Amino acid sequence: MKLTQTLEAATADGLLAAVIVETVQGEGGIHPARPRWLQALAAWTREHGALLIADGIQMGCGRTGPFFSFEPAGIVPDTICLSKSISGYGMPMALTLLRPQYDVWRPGEHNGTFRGYNPTFVIAARAQETFWEGASLPERTAALGERIHTTLTSSAQRCGLPAPRGRGLAWGLPVNHPGGARQVCDAAYRAGLLLETAGPNDDVVKLLPPLTVTERQLEHGLSILDDALTGAAKRRELAA
Template identity: 40%
Template sequence: MSTDKQIFARRESEARSYCRSFDTVFTKAVGSEMTAEDGTTYIDFLAGCSSLNYGHNDPDMKAALMDHVSADGIAHGLDMFTAEKAAWLEAYEDIILRPRGMDDYKIMMTGPTGTNAVEAAMKLARKITGRRNIVSFTNAFHGMTMGALSLTGNAGKRNGAGCGSLCGVTHMPYDGAFGDGVDTLKQVEMMLDNSSSGIDAPAAFIFEPIQGEGGLNAASKEWMEGVARLAKKHGAMLIVDDIQSGCGRSGTYFAFEGMDVEPDMITQAKSLSGFGLPFACLLVKKEHDIWKPAEHNGTFRGNTHAFVTGRVTLEKFWKTDEFQSKVQEKAVMLTTGLQAVADVVPGAKLKGRGMMQGVDVGSGDVAEAICAKCFEKGLIIETSGADDEVVKVLVALTVSPENLRKGLDILLEAAREVTENNKIAAE
């Protein structure tokens, strides 16, 4: 029996979005493939918007979760001590923090979404410094709750607030915001050094190493290090939002690895659970952990089921360098495939880095048409950017080389067809 899709139109809020682009009912997903109710199988180049970096239904995570549930393991424990939390903390400490020289961070369990981790970081920065102003950057996306939304640049997202009180933030130009020849870091520094600029002393700087929703703008090493230097110079906290670009998406676990950047706080979410389960946290330098008990809490802080799958994720993929090396090899394949796409669309260019790349086709209409054509051909892929002008690839890091090539071939074919149709229409 097929699902009557009218139930969605009849009862689900108009806020629904992805289903408008992918108008089918999905029933099964394994690895980098999703299967619809009618039996059609799609290659998934969206991966839960980077919440499924390790693919759908990883068998080891699934087995661990099923064992936990079957044994009547804790399903919900607020922030009480549990064996599962201890096991995840120990794995994160041993596999992620200590090998990277990051033993001086504590982990704060926030509400289960990335925006809550951002909210916690904002509150803590203001509490530490006694200042209100936070410097965010153009094209930023940090979440949809009111505090995080004040940091976000996108007008459509901001308009959803329904009011004009998104305040306490100064928006500065991100790396490359005015073109390759303009040093935005110098501009930011000049504005902050000018006592008559009208900019209040910042409590924090916050940036994404790679802007996911903002169009896959990837900050340079020099720019990120420069922002870190400015934060220190002005007595502000440095917050790195590694929610979408983290957990291996950039090619390394953290997107700022290999750079002289030592954040005061790091937000984590998306693929933290490894299984698509809600889980977010805030990494905080120990000297900044000045919270009083329950000063920032939430009923669902620390998802026990996510601790189970998240531990498996760390132990399976991050104990050695093998997985990271394979991700970096696939990133090269991705760059090559996307360059072929860019070559067939007039004026198009590559964006992003690692396994967080896409093609700026210069128009939201063109990008939307390409993605729609891809879906017709069996590929799930979405857009990003200020005007949705970037065709964005967020395929699982575990994707097989065969599925990666197949998906890129579909994308290339779709780009060719849309470009040819546009040429005909213009004649």
């Protein structure tokens, strides 16, 4: 179903308040949204008076290269959710960014049981100053992402797997055989590499190396993954 048809169906029974979108799906299997698709979605929400909320919790904060994963599409969401690496040191922190006209809360009005953790604020501020002064981090992330793409593509072709998907330092390698992704991740774990599975049926090997990974560490990790894939292919654990 086309995007416009899906959205029109969603508004058939009344007004639609907002659309929440992952510009790069994470747990869904690493699916980067096409820029034209995101542009069409942004235009539709503006036309119908709905808010566009971008979920950048996993794929924001430089994970895909630019600070926001939607930047290549040139869109500006109404609300942006951020977390994960925003703190710069693994401490718990989350941010919600919104357009000024939607900031209707008076001081102390919107409360809950969550409170800011002071060391995290200090470290997060320093992380933004350290990593986001200039373009060195986005450029480095993009370059490392190309290296991952090249290596994964070679491994996939040799093992008869679909092409990898991703951007920057977020990649997924689909494995069509049931349980195949888990077999690969388990083999990699035994060799010292932590990987995740993703996708609706845990059918994608998911790579999320830290943004501060060194070239040597990345090459070592990719070598372990390639060995795990090769071994699984020989054991016919990747065959459809």
